[in-house]
Amino acid sequence: MPPLKKIFFFRILLGLITVVIGTFVVGYITELTAGDFKSWIESIVGKENVLLTLIGLGGFSAVLLLVTYLIETKPEPKEEKKSIKDAIEKAISDTREGLIKSYQSRLDSKMAQRLPINLQLKYTLEGTTTKAKLYDNRTIGEKSIKEELISIFDKHRGRLLIIGDPGSGKTTLLLQLAVTLLKREGVVIPIIINIVTWRKRFNSVEEWFGELLPQMGFSKLLAQLLIKEHRILPLFDGLDELAEENRKPCLEAIGEFGKTNELEYVICSRKVEYAQTVDAPVYCEIAVKPLTLPQIKKQLKELGAPEANGLLDAISKDNLLKEIIKVPFYLNTAQILFSSMITLEELNFKTTTLEERKEELVKMFIDQQLIKMVYPKEKSKHWLSFLAFNMNKPVRNLVVFELIDLQYNWSTWTKFQLIIARFIKGSVISLPVGIILGLLYSWFSESWTTTMGLIFVVLFITMMGLIMGLQSDIHFLSIKTFGIISFSIKGIISEFKKRPLFNLILSLLFGVILGLFSGLYYGLIAGLFFFLWINLLFGSLAAFKSFSFIHIKKPYQRFSNSFLFLNFSIIQHWFLRCQLYKKDLLPIKLVYFLNELTKNYLLESDGTNWRFRHKILQDYFADKWKGELENNNSVN
Structure with missing residues (x-):
């Protein structure tokens, strides 16, 4: 030792x-x-x-x-300086390690990283509306994507805009860039920022990061240090997912952020939505273009996977399928669909237009993957639709789902259910106080036994729960944790x-x-x-x-860490889960269900949170829930 x-x-x-x-x-x-x-x-x-x-x-x-x-x-001044410096370096090292694991985990579940990409580069001096004379169309093989991305990033002073159609592979490209930059061990730390987290109340990007980073596992001191010293390289993802009225102020704030010491950043957006907003202050626009048919055929032949021959045969016979698989998301979806050795004749496509065929392909893919689940297919669809619909609600606009995101405002409740929920919240709040008082009375009083102490605890918790159960504010029911505390x-x-x-x-x-x-x-x-x-x-x-980064590694880690502060919000969470199960809105074994969906390529996960493999799938299920609501309203 x-x-x-x-x-x-x-x-x-x-x-x-x-x-x-x-x-x-x-x-x-x-x-x-x-x-x-x-x-x-x-x-x-x-x-x-x-x-x-x-x-x-x-x-x-x-x-x-x-x-x-x-x-x-x-401490002595020299020791204090050395200690702080060591803590900062360790925190930054932990941050890099945690982010690499998280981003790589997402990449591993995206089959698109096996494919080549077609990029069109448009060079600009300021923004992308300026008509540049020089265009560069190039195809990058899957083995050299990371090297090419870094080269483009460095050549254009770290100011890039990545645009493309839905499913073209923009986020995959961003993840590959993030992992490569993180492994370079530079001064700045690349962090993928979901633009949907921007709020109207933010006056600057710095204010935005100051609120967002602590939620991601950064201690407040570390977040403040990184912001103050401009050590964050933000990779903004999903401009198109931000409400239209918020896009302009968000891009203006990013522009102001970039004026400080020529800071680097990357913005990622769908092509159509970006064209409808203000210009992004970047030096190079990267348009992710569709794959070509020769590329697809060559890649499938080299892949040697079970689905290759069946898919090659299908695209030789079906012109609509041949066209839609030029988009990587639909090609990956078709690959998974044909991996079950199904034939084109067995699929028996009915649609006659490009958009209809895309939706039909997605529907067939979902049906096939859900059949593999231990849960009934229609039940799984119903639960997934509820999840996607609530994630898409404007008040939340979630791209990533974590257990703590599940709150009482996800559904409607009867008065009796609300009273019980408030009673449980009141009990959770008063539980630590009741235990301490019960112990003190049973220890200090000669007339009190341990049994009487326990009875006191139960009565105290019940009384406080009943008092707080009369509260009428729905916000009182919010489930909170000390999520970034580690012990x-x-x-x-x-x-x-x-x-x-x-x-x-x-x-x-x-x-x-x-x-x-x-x-x-x-x-x-x-x-x-x-x-x-x-x-x-x-x-x-x-x-x-202090200066620390805590990587949340387990689904219940925020709840278990809260036990240290005598916060038993896990009781609230479980009661809510039971109520949602009784209403047939989510399964009782929610984590198991979500992990099964991840294994079947419907979701992605880093072990602690989940997201739909693509926004196309999230929107598909959200629309399905809207349809269920409309049908229920028409019946009633």
Whole structure:
């Protein structure tokens, strides 16, 4: 074991031993005085001086804690600088690693990365409306895409606009650029920013990032540092998904952002929607063009996949299919469809126009993939439609879904359901207080037993739940977590390194006080528990307030991390999930369902959140839910 680790290990061991011995000694003394702490104090200082003595002891303890805290939280200037620098470098390294994993995971689920791409470059001096004399049409093979992208990016001073038709591979291109830039280990950090997160209230891109980055796992200090030092290279995705009235102010804010020190950025948008808005301040426009038929045939033959021959045969017989697969999304969709060794005759296409054939292909693809699920096909369609419809709502406009996004405003509720939901919210809020009060009463009162303490907890929670259940505001039901707090054994060690004496004294005093009132056994347990909890809590808070990046790795991580702060919002979440299941809006095993959809190429996931493989699929299911609502309204 390295010397430093040995020191930290022995410090913690010494701390635990100190708490045990200190609590034992005081508990033993208390036992010798028959456990009557009040009488014991009175016999020493007199009945009239008990309160003054307790205040004095409390004041002395507070001063002692304050002095030790100030001593231990005042590092030497050189150490402080070095510590901050190391923390920043580690946070940036963690950020790069986390983003690479996330973006690469998305790329792995996109089959489009196996294909070549056709790009048309239009060079401009400022914006894209200026008619440039030089155009460059080129085809880039799938093996050299990343190198070509970096070359184009560097040549045009990091100011690019990527446009194309729906499904042409714009986001795939952006992901490949992001991963390549992240691996270059530059000063700036490339981050894909969903433009739909822009809000009217933002006066600048910096203000936008200041609110967005903490939601992505950046601590506030790290986010502020990256913004202040211009170390963010934003890759803006989905301009077309932003409400039309917000596009102009958003692009104007990006333009102002770019004026500062010639900052780099990339904007990605559908071609038609971009043409309807103001000009983007870039130096090169990259138009992602459709694939050519010779490219597709060559790629399918080289691929050697099971679907190749069937698809080649189909496009030789069906002109509409031949045309729509020039768009990578539809080619990938057709590849997956034909991978089941189905033939063109078995598909039996009915449509006669290009747009109808696109929708028919998507419908057949969805039907085939849902048949592979353990859930009934129509049920899965129904649940997916509900999810897509709510993600598309203007008040949310979600591209990525995470469990915490599921809220009570996703559906309508009866008055009774709302009362129960508010009762649960009130119970969740009052649960920590009730537990603490119940323990204190059962420990400090001679007439109270542990059973009575538990009864008190139940009654207190019930009473508070009923009181809060009368609240009428729907916003009261919002489910919140401390999502970017991370805690582990490392957190305990890190915190103890900073303030060993302060945490020892605080824990010892806590154990002593309980030991005096309730005896050795409870004091010992409480002192040990408090010692561990105070290091864990302060260590997590320190990470939140320092330069750190926390990569959310598991679906329930935001909820489990909140337990440290006695936030049990997971209870609310599960109740909401049960209610949505009873209304047949979502399955009870939601995470399993979403992961199954990911395996069947309908969704993408990085392990913690999910998105539809393409906006085309999201819009398809959202429109299907609208149709269900219209049918229900017409029946009623």
